[in-house]
Amino acid sequence: MSYEEIQTFLEKCEKKVKPEFQKVEQWEFAHTKKVLEAFQKYHLSASHFDSTTGYGYDDLGRDTIEKVFAEVLGSEDALVRSQFISGSHALTVALFAYLRPGDLLLSITGTPYDTLHEVIGIKENPSSLKSFGVQYDQIDLKGNDFDEKKIVSYLQTHTVKLIEIQRSKGYSTRQSITIDKLEKIIKTIRKIDKKVIIMVDNCYCEMVGEKEPTMVGADIMVGSLIKNLGGGIAPNGAYIAGKKELVELAAERLTLPGEGREVGPSLGMNKSILQGLFFAPSVVASSLKIAILTSYALEQLGYEVEPKWNDRRADIVQNICFHNSEKLVRYCQGIQKGSPIDAFAVPEPWDMPGYEDKVIMAAGSFTQGSSIELSCDGPIREPYIAYQQGGLTYSYGKLGLMSAIQELTK
Numbered sequence: 001m002s003y004e005e006i007q008t009f010l011e012k013c014e015k016k017v018k019p020e021f022q023k024v025e026q027w028e029f030a031h032t033k034k035v036l037e038a039f040q041k042y043h044l045s046a047s048h049f050d051s052t053t054g055y056g057y058d059d060l061g062r063d064t065i066e067k068v069f070a071e072v073l074g075s076e077d078a079l080v081r082s083q084f085i086s087g088s089h090a091l092t093v094a095l096f097a098y099l100r101p102g103d104l105l106l107s108i109t110g111t112p113y114d115t116l117h118e119v120i121g122i123k124e125n126p127s128s129l130k131s132f133g134v135q136y137d138q139i140d141l142k143g144n145d146f147d148e149k150k151i152v153s154y155l156q157t158h159t160v161k162l163i164e165i166q167r168s169k170g171y172s173t174r175q176s177i178t179i180d181k182l183e184k185i186i187k188t189i190r191k192i193d194k195k196v197i198i199m200v201d202n203c204y205c206e207m208v209g210e211k212e213p214t215m216v217g218a219d220i221m222v223g224s225l226i227k228n229l230g231g232g233i234a235p236n237g238a239y240i241a242g243k244k245e246l247v248e249l250a251a252e253r254l255t256l257p258g259e260g261r262e263v264g265p266s267l268g269m270n271k272s273i274l275q276g277l278f279f280a281p282s283v284v285a286s287s288l289k290i291a292i293l294t295s296y297a298l299e300q301l302g303y304e305v306e307p308k309w310n311d312r313r314a315d316i317v318q319n320i321c322f323h324n325s326e327k328l329v330r331y332c333q334g335i336q337k338g339s340p341i342d343a344f345a346v347p348e349p350w351d352m353p354g355y356e357d358k359v360i361m362a363a364g365s366f367t368q369g370s371s372i373e374l375s376c377d378g379p380i381r382e383p384y385i386a387y388q389q390g391g392l393t394y395s396y397g398k399l400g401l402m403s404a405i406q407e408l409t410k
């Protein structure tokens with residue numbers, strides 16, 4: 001298709017998906033209000049942009065950021081640090097903070113995200129939880145929902161220390177977990193086990209819909225700042241939010257027992273983290289609109305998509321199933337070509353640390369690996385699914401999509 005044909009085609013698509021865009025705008029407004037009120041409640045001022053170095057004692061900005069995040073996320077407490085290298089690192093810190101030798105970790109959303117395989121010991125690693133004597137088991141999803149029967153009988157016959165629930169699908173073919181499904185399973189778990197720690201991998205899900213996991217009974221949740229809550233501004237980092245005692249345990253593990261959250265210099269990043277959160281509702285909204293538009297447009301072009309344009313969304317990820325490796329590669333190359341940074345580079349499938357198959361990644365982003373910026377990736381394996389997410393603004397996202405469609409239909 002030519003540029004003009006694609007433009008006309010997408011304008012038609014936009015008319016069709018308008019009601020969904022309006023829902024997204026309502027969420028955006030509600031989250032924006034929440035963020036603004038949290039900033040005001042904690043008397044944010046320019047002095048909070050000041051930085052600490054060295055140990056990072058008495059970093060007023062950093063401590064206020066954590067209060068603001070907790071408020072926005074509806075959590076008791078939050079740890080928000082640039083010392084977290086990534087979302088996977090924060091998940092790792094949390095798991096090592098809560099689990100002790102002999103404890104049992106249970107995933108109820110099947111195999112966890114690829115980067116956690118060596119952390120847990122699903123794939124051998126001399127530093128895994130398994131090497132410390134932490135046991136692991138998993139219950140797969142049934143269809144696209146929790147296998148409630150199995151979970152109930154498992155909890156009745158085992159003492160589980162921590163249940164891990166991954167909302168976003170990762171590189172799997174399942175649907176992501178909506179907040180309603182999450183709320184329902186947490187209620188069921190609590191009827192049987194009052195003590196088990198319920199931990200949610202909330203990556204890609206923040207500000208999608210009205211509620212966050214800790215508002216529906218999760219004890220602790222984890223996410224990355226180069227995804228939704230960083231708003232494309234935070235240069236790195238992650239958060240762990242939830243019950244105060246669990247946030248404290250994570251802090252003691254991230255830094256050291258006895259110093260915990262009292263240390264950790266902000267190194268000039270406070271303003272970026274705050275500004276990122278400030279923009280997050282709007283950036284998540286434009287990402288959702290791009291996902292909705294992509295879903296409808298690619299379906300019209302004859303491809304399988306998940307979720308569908310008018311499905312209830314749990315995250316900002318849009319899958320397109322190509323059943324063909326060459327099309328997957330071309331689509332990703334088109335996203336790269338439509339990016340602001342490294343548009344001239346042509347991505348090829350490669351071996352990435354922490355991932356089992358070769359992966360193709362289009363990431364023409366300001367921040368390395370940022371996937372709140374328009375990005376698209378996929379493992380080179382059947383059925384050749386592209387996982388697309390992000391879009392800092394709607395128009396930039398749309399231009400990226402146009403470029404991808406152009407490469408695909410060439």
Ligand SMILES: *Cc1c(COP(=O)(O)O)cnc(C)c1O
Binds near residue numbers: 088
């Ligand atoms: C992105 C993501 C993570 C963390 O990934 P990092 O690249 O390490 O930040 C973890 N779980 C899920 C489901 C994700 O989508």
